[in-house]
Amino acid sequence: MDNRETSCRNRHYPQGGRKKRKRPSAYGDSRNRRDAGKRKNGNKAAWNHEKRERSKGLSTVKMTNAFQVRIRLSYRDLVYLPAEKKGHPDMHNASETELIELLKDTIEYLKKENESLKEEKAGFLAQIQELQQTTVNLNETVEYLKRKLFGRSREKQEDPDQMKFDFFNEAEAEADPSVPEPTEEEVIEGYTRKRKGKQSRDGIYGDIPVQEVLCSMAEEDKKCPLCGAEMEYVGKRFVREELQIIPAKVKRIRYYQEVYACPKCKDEDEELVTEAAETPTPLLKHSLASPSTVAWIMYQKYAMYIPFYRLEQDWREKGIRLYRATMANWIIYCSQHYLKPVYERLHEYLVRRDILHADEVPCQVLKEPGRPAQSKSYMWIYLTGDDGEPGIVLYDYKPGRKGEYAREFLKGFHGYVHCDGYSGYNTPEDIWRVGCYAHLRRKFFDAIPAKKAEGSPVIPAEVGVAYCDKLFLLERIYKGKSTSEKYRLRLEHEKPIVDALYQWIDTLNPVKGSKLATAVTYAKNQRESLENFFKDGRLELSNSAAERRAKCYVMGRKNFLFHDTVDGAEASAIIYSLVETARENGLNIYQYLYLVLLYMPDYQNEPDGIEDMMPWSEFMRARCSKVDKIEKEMEPKK
Secondary structure (H helix, E strand, O other): OOHHHHHHHHHHOOOOOOOOOOOOOOOHHHHHHHHHHHHHHOOHHHHHHHHHHHHOOEEEEEOOOOEEEEEEOOOOEEEEEEHHHOOOOOHHHOOHHHHHHHHHHHHHHHHHHHHHHHHHHHHHHHHHHHHHHHHHHHHHHHHHHHHHHHOOOOOOOOOOOOOOOHHHOHHHHOOOOOOOOOOOEEEEOOEEEEOOOOOOHHHHOOOOOOOOOOOOOOHHHHEOOOOOOEOOOOOOOOOOOOOOOOOOOOOOOOOOOOEEEOHHHHHOOOOOOEEEOOOOOOOOOOOOOOHHHHHHHHHHHHHOOOOHHHHHHHHHHOOOOOOHHHHHHHHHHHHHHHHHHHHHHHHHHHHOOOEEEEEEEEEOEEEOOOOOOOOOEEEEEEEEOOOOOOOOEEEEEEOOOOHHHHHHHOOOOOEEEEOOOOHHHHOOOOEEEEOOHHHHHHHHHHOOOOOOOOOOOOOHHHHHHHHHHHHHHHHHHHOOOOHHHHHHHHHHHHHHHHHHHHHHHHOOOOOOOOHHHHHHHHHHHOHHHHOHHHHOOOOOOOOHHHHHHHHHHHHHHHHHOOEEEHHHHHHHHHHHHHHHHHHHOOOOHHHHHHHHHHHHHHHOOOHHHHHHOOOOOHHHHHHHOOOHHHOOOOOOOO
């Protein structure tokens, strides 16, 4: 070996010569790293003990508090020793019987450990499945909230042909393309429905007074342009029609009283005898408030949903500083003293009926005794059904949503109440709840994804919506028919659809917590009330009438946000009741409020006078149905 090779070897191997490669250990690199860590940490006693065990051919590794693992290198046997057998003789000198016993113990332990691991695995799999379903439900909730916030509010399917499902295709089997389509009339299952023609202007604006403006010719233009002869008048020609708005004007009305004295008594130096003319009863003493002013404020706030601060700005534009606190005081006083007797009489008429609608919406009252400003109160809505009598709509403010409030308000009522699934309506006695299919349809509609892939199969939520749409279609067809005829047609055509709906619902097994599960649960819980509309032909398929009246209050609440006091909330309930009842009976709302405030100061204690204040009375219909009928009533009474 030359010097270069020796120097190269010495450079790479300082001890001189190539190192002998060690045989791979049966314990692998992990043991070497563990040993290095023990030596590094100074745990020499433990390392020396394990080294001695290795020299005997055994290795001891702690697995749990109760067991130890011993690996016998010579036999490659895994033996799990219980803790109580730690004092067992050395395995190197153990007999065959002892080894068999230890192996049996090991096998028994491994079986138990295997079963335990299987149960643990099943629990983990169930937890994973539950978390996955929770994720799906949360994503569904997020999509639902996004649709509520940013999507359209109409609950209408994207597909215009909503009835395009296999279980509603019985009509296609009977279709005949050779039959011509009707042109002027639409015939559905024996019911003829005439198409509405285009309404003329006289039909739309017939109640508005007409003023004719005649455009005349100048004298020099009345000569013939050809021969210069004087032209003769032959008539007038209609040119066009316009609508003219007359802005509200404010004027000060000063009442003076004629006073007469007896001259004879005056000459005889007796006590002066005087007589004065009778004056109208003031709405509020020592106040500028008049029936027309307060009625206008009520109309703007409760019929047009304008809050007080904007009304204050509007009055300022008219040159009057009328503060919102003053307007609030006028409204509260007039509602409690003049409108409340009318409200109570309407309540008496309402509980005598046998078909009602009911709903409730939350509201907030800032200064309610014993409750924080953030407390949630409720405005309850009650209105009469389609029973052929004049409509009544009443609002009732209550600090909560307890069923006792409905029982108290409906005391003395016996009949049917259309409502949603709220259990509070179960409290009143002698009342049959009529469920709302619009609520059921809405719950199925909410279970439909906002973005559904085109061409994807029909999902169960769409089937539920289709069942409800079929019922509403039949109800539109039966509209206008007599009560007995509608009762018969419902049992004949709609009852099988409802039965099929619930048979289909019984086959569903929706995932717990999903929107579809909510719809199915609602349908099952409300089945009895949802089928009650078959009992009477006057009952309706939904509670949309009450929801529309609730929306009227919600529109105002969106602008004024909250009520300041309980008196203000109760005053709002009374005024909303009169406004919506007047609207329900086709009256001019402002005229009705004005007449009530005009006559009620004298009619408070006269039952016959209060009867004239009912929206269906001849007195009100003669004065509130036309726009021009109110002008004479607005003149000061003499």
